[in-house]
Amino acid sequence: MTTVSELGTFQDAFAAALAERTSAPIAAWLPSPEVGETGLAVYRNTIAKGCVDALAANFPTVAGLVGAEWFEAAAALFARQHPPASAALAAYGEAFPDWLARFPPAGDLPYLPAVAGLDRLWTTALFAEEAEALTAEAFALAPEALAGARVTLHPSLAFVWFDNGLPGLWLGAREPEPDGLEWVEDPQGVLIVRPADAVACRLLDAAGHAFLAAARSGASLGEAITAAALADPDADLAALFAALIADGVFIDLIPGAPS
Structure with missing residues (x-):
């Protein structure tokens, strides 16, 4: 009767034989x-x-x-x-x-x-951890309280900034029928998140990337908004924040000192 120990020994030897591309480790069983x-x-x-x-x-x-x-x-x-x-x-x-x-x-x-x-x-x-994203109702706070709060980002969230248009090329190439792929020189970012059953991806502008980078580093929402405004003074900050909520990137709102 084969024991658990003997089976484990054989499995280790078999794995070694595959990796080393030789039957020597399992010669005793052949x-x-x-x-x-x-x-x-x-x-x-x-x-x-x-x-x-x-x-x-x-x-x-x-x-x-x-x-x-x-x-x-x-x-x-x-x-x-x-x-x-x-x-x-x-x-x-x-x-x-x-x-x-x-x-x-x-x-x-x-x-x-x-x-x-x-x-x-x-x-x-x-394959990231599951987490329920916050809806817009969670952010219905007084302006001072909202500015002082901090957020926890979704565990599946990834965002990257490039000095060129690689994100647009990548997103276009992932379409079921890619057509007319273009390379642009302008810097671009990309956001990737799975707040529910499917992974969602979209381009991310400089203000959005600055906001998320600040939030991930522990900045308050007020500080993150300031970072976004510095990255792009012309950005529509209210629309930016609403879009991120719709993306499902926030999973917790942590109260803080008003700012």
């Missing part, structure tokens, strides 16, 4: 080395295919921009160098953006690692 190598090849191919499919699902914008053949070859090489740490591949590919930055064939595509990074943020938002 009738012959040839049988081991043949069987391991089947498992390796199955795992490799699963990794490539998972990367294609987790980095669809990258795959769409470079084409299936290029992506599958790169993904297969990445999977050999970075085997999955667990059987669950839904969030596989944490190291893929940094790997692309060092991947010589991607040298002519300098935007690709950043695109992969945005794809990764989307996947991270998808």
Whole structure:
């Protein structure tokens, strides 16, 4: 009868055999080395295919921009160098953006690692902790009280600022039927959040990014609004705040000293 300890020993040896691409770690359980190598090849191919499919699902914008053949070859090489740490591949590919930055064939595509990074943020938002977003009613306070309050941001929220138009390119490429993708030089930000069942993404202007960065650092709402106004003196601050509430980025309102 196989004990739990023996089963664990075999599982560890089997994982080592797959990672090291040799049947030596499981030789004690094999009738012959040839049988081991043949069987391991089947498992390796199955795992490799699963990794490539998972990367294609987790980095669809990258795959769409470079084409299936290029992506599958790169993904297969990445999977050999970075085997999955667990059987669950839904969030596989944490190291893929940094790997692309060092991947010589991607040298002519300098935007690709950043695109992969945005794809990764989307996947991270998808699997982030659940939290109920505040509605506009939660902010129905006297102006002084509202200005002194602080907010807790949604755990799925990500926002990034770029010195170019990469966010617009990324959002356009994620459309079901991308058409007329354009690269613009103007700085842009992007907001990614999953307040309910689906991940939502949109462009974020300088004032919105400054507001969220201040709020995340612990600033009061009054201080965050001031940061937004400094980033863009022409911004409609009331509309900005209303849009963020509609996005579902706030999950808690913490009273503070009036400011």
